[in-house]
Amino acid sequence: MDPEPTNNNNNTASGSGNPKDESNLKPPSKDPKKKDDKKDEDLSEEDLALKQQLELYVERAQDADQGLQKVALESMRQEIRTSTSSMTSVPKPLKFLRPHYGTLKSYYETMPDSDLKKLLADILSVLALTMSAEGDRESLKYRLLGSEGDIGSWGHEYVRNLAGEIAQEYSKRVNEEANVDDLIELVEQIVAFHMKHNAEPEAVDLLMEVEFLDLLVKHVDKTNYKRTCLYLTSSARYLPGPDDMSVLDIAYTIYKKFEEFPSALQIALYLDNMQHVKEIFTSCPDLLRKKQFCYILARQGLSFELDEEMCADDEDREALQEIINNTKLSEGYLTLARDIEVMEPKSPEDIYKAHLLDGRASAGASVDSARQNLAATFVNAFVNAGFGQDKLMTVTSEASSGGSSNWLFKNKDHGKASAAASLGMIDLWDVDTGLAQLDKYFHSNDNHVIAGALLGVGIVNCGIKNDCDPALALLADYLDKEDSFVRIGAITGLGFAYAGTQNEQIRDKLTPILGDPKAPLDVIAFTAIALGLVYVGSCNEEVAQAIIFALMDRSESDLGEPLTRLLPLGLGLLYLGKQDSVEATAEVSKTFNEKIRKYCDMTLMSCAYAGTGNVLKVQHFLGQCAQHFEKGETFQGPAVLGIAMVAMAEELGLDMAIRSLEHLLQYGEQNIRKAVPLALGLLCISNPKVHVMDTLSRLSHDADTEVAMAAVISLGLIGAGTNNARIAGMLRNLSSYYYKEANLLFCVRIAQGFVHMGKGLMTLAPYHSERFLLSPTALAGLVVLLHASLDMKAIILGKYHYVLYFVVLAMQPRMLLTVDENLKPLSVPVRVGQAVDVVGQAGRPKTITGFQTHSTPVLLAAGDRAELATEKYLPLSPILEGFVILKENPDYREEA
Secondary structure (H helix, E strand, O other): OOOHHHHHHHHHHOOOOOHHHHHHOOOOOOHHHHHHHHHHHHOOHHHHHHHHHHHHHHHHHOOOOHHHHHHHHHHHHHHHHHOOOOOOOOOHHHHHHHHHHHHHHHHHHHOOOOHHHHHHHHHHHHHHHHHOOOOOOHHHHHHHHOOOOOHHHHOHHHHHHHHHHHHHHHHHHHHHOOOOHHHHHHHHHHHHHHHHOOOHHHHHHHHHHOOOHHHHHHHOOOOOHHHHHHHHHHHHOOOOOOHHHHHHHHHHHHHHHOOOHHHHHHHHHHOOOHHHHHHHHHHOOOHHHHHHHHHHHHHHOOOOOOOOOOOOOHHHHHHHHHHHOOOOHHHHHHHHHHHHOOOOOOOHHHHHOHHHOOHHHHHHHOOOOHHHHHHHHHHHHHHOOOOOOOOOOOOOOOOOOOOHHHHHOOOOHHHHHHHHHHHHHHOOOOHHHHHHHHHHHHHOOOHHHHHHHHHHHHHHOOOOOOOOOHHHHHHHHHOOOOOHHHHHHHHHHHHHHOOOOOOHHHHHHHHHHHOOOOOOHHHHHHHHHHHHHHOOOOOOHHHHHHHHHHHHOOOHHHHOOHHHHHHHHHHHHOOOOOHHHHHHHHHHHOOOOHHHHHHHHHHHHHHHOOOOOOHHHHHHHHHHHOOOOOOOOOOHHHHHHHHHHHHOOOHHHHHHHHHHHHHHHHHOOHHHHOOHHHHHHHHOOOOOOHHHHHHHHHHOOOOOHHHHHHHHHHHHHHOOOOOOHHHHHHHHHHHHHOOOOHHHHHHHHHHHHHHOHHHHOEEOOOEEOOOOEEOHHHHHHHHHHHHHHOOOOOOOOOOOHHHHHHHHHOOEEOEEEEEOOOOOEOOOEEEEEEEOOOOOOOOOOOOEEEEEEEEOOEEOOOOEEEEEOOOOEEEOOOOOOEEEEEEEOOOOOOOO
16 A cells, blocks of 8 residues: 555644645645645546545535535445445545545544544544554444444455454453453444354354354354354364363354254264263154264264163164164175175285295295294284185185184294184174184183184174173183283283273273282283273273372383383373373372383373374474483383374374474484384374375385384385275385395285275274264274384284284274165265365355265275265265265155
């Protein structure tokens, strides 16, 4: 904007004070005069006429005759209101009135109180839009002095400017503890205007600034509640606590008001508020919709008991409870597999594709070593997970002389445990078949085999709840056996089977083990983890106390053992995602032995703030990693993982965390460098981002074997269940590169098993429902695996390789399966494409891009979103993932 009008304005304002002489108050006849004339010459005749007209109005507005004043002010208001301009320029009346802003302001001060004075205040308020100095808030000042007319008639830009000034004024007044009622009245008007004019985000922002979000509920209507709630839920991710929770509460209230129950349910789950979940079940009368709620609860991995209030009819309630208990998961998964035609079992050789490599690797691969057989056991288990058949464990006895026991005994000692447990993985989610298959191993004379069978029972029950509690019945008897391997099998099995259920029977059985002075360290470590899984995110004090005492009882030599580090992790899982609730326990942890104190602190913080996106915590962890020590400090490992756990909440933080981790690679010590690949693996789990893939590929050839092993495992994690051809190729090449190094080759094989997990039908991503919800049990399983991988040699490459099975907690089919009202699969066309962020966009923007049309069931990759391509059915869930019930659209007419 030109500076001249301001000169002009100063002269006028400081002029003789006699309004009549206003016409003589031209600027001094130096350059500005010429410029002014020149400017007048540039104007078109219309504009010149308008300018003179407005100057006349300004003069008349200061007339002694009130009638004339009124006409002049009315005309001025009319001109301003009717003026339209292009988006980039100031409306002409405002431009021509700018030189007179000071004059009108001085005149306003001299006017007696009257309606005319208020009318002038209105006009000054609008002129202040382009004239008032930064920070003066004159637009707001005159608005409050003006008439209480319709605020929107002055246009959007004016209202937006006013909203900004209100926010500043509000914070100033709150600091001075002054009254803000007049501001709130104005806010009400502005919000009503914004909501009518499709500017919901601006209304929400203003209400957040003045801390009056409750006003929103009465202003939303059927046309704009969805957009409003979408903005509320997405902005909640960027707000500090407890504001984020209150924002989501408002969104929940709005969804419930408009009976958008599935969306309300998702917010209730995000808030982890079981009271809300009950309310939704009781408020919704429709049984079919309740079934859809149950599918959503089952996907979140919650154990939830329905009562008569939520569903009166006993039969219906049983049917609903079955869905929550996930009993249909195996059936749905196999429907998907048949549709995609991948039922044929695969052997590890099909995955390794050794024939594609040059001679040396394939020659080395034919040697039957126990370590390679163990790797093949895992690969076989992951690849055929949930299919119920494979070529190593479930082959019928006729086909090979000794049946599955043959393969079992190709593994040495503790290898047999993982081999027996792999049966549980192959029959994943199919409890009856799995238990029948595992039964024969319980009669074995070999304790390792029994331990594996116990673990297998836990795996097959993972995420499935059964009224008979078969896992507890089978495993409870083995908890106090002499052999620590058998005990760990039973304890970990219970952890898998009852993860997230907060089952008190399990607590009563496991807590005494923690206090048993005779129990070996490994038994205690796995007990802590199992309890952490069962009570994940519950902040249960009794369990926390038991683990704390167990930690305090450890001797100095025990504290240096890698397995001891699982104890703080078990403690951390109790507070997963619960933020401040961890503080009391964190204080207690400061009294621990210095060897474990820092480690415990980092682990507790990383778990408590996991999935919150809290920037301050990420900075804290980065600060911990910036310290250099002579001898590597173990606590920096969990700090690096903490960065990933906190930042995985939303895309922006995730990308920034990836960049920060790359800096740590350059400047960090060895103990930090070996944790970085694992953190990258968590950030991009089952989502192979190309730049992360390249970083991991580079690190997989690192001179430091620990870094290389972590990178190889992480390559498997980012490609988990995707069949990603590029990662598969990298791993094949690595298998020939490391063919002489048994440990690294083992890691390569495991990674190959991950990439082809479930023959490419699975995901390990703990986030679901369009990345809105985080499943606590899924994240807990991944975190245990990553913490174990911080000391790969002692744990995974030692005799505790079965911690690899912890990924089962995060395994889910990455499918969309549409079912009819009787819950039978129903094939309909859907469009699947990349999700587009439509928050705050105008109109009805497309939510997916680059889509293809398929018939359900379909696979969804990371970042994919689906929408129905037919109007014949209506989905009962706004988010098309997992099981979605369709009902027929009553308004649908077949086209002739």
